[in-house]
Amino acid sequence: MLCSRIRTALSARLDGEELPPGLTARRLDDHLVGCPDCRRWHAQAHALTTGLDRALAPPEGDRAAADALLARLRSAAVLPGPVAPGTADTGGKRAG
Template sequence: MLCTRIRTALSARLDGEEPPPGLTVHRLRAHLADCRDCRRWEAQIRALATGAVRAAGQPEDDPAAADALLARLRTVSVRPGAVPPGEVAGGGKRAG
């Protein structure tokens, strides 16, 4: 299973959307069990989403909340599609 397809499914799941056609929950879980990079990616997008939800609950004129969110975002590196098609992503999976 390609990591890019799994990450699309993880993003969809986080947004409450259906996974891409042909990708079952069982296949998603099996890939995550074997792929440390995708597990880490999922943890990072969950942390990012949590920070965004928390920030949305803060008043817009609260500079401390904005600074805290920016500091948190700087520690999370989420780069979907960072591996060019045809190249090998971490974990030995072919991307693209």
């Protein structure tokens, strides 16, 4: 079996998607036993997926603090006024 097809199926399994037709979890595991390249690819993909999941998840206990900070920022936000045509918006700084 082609490793590219196995890797596509491994990626699907990591993402919680259905495996491609004709491939089972057993076939994937059997291939991994005999293919060091796919084992290495799977380990790297698993580490990346786990790292991304961890980075995107709000830290335990910090959700309330994050919500409070966002509420304060929203209440303090000042919308900028319109910029006249032909003038540069310098972000409140003097040009020149």
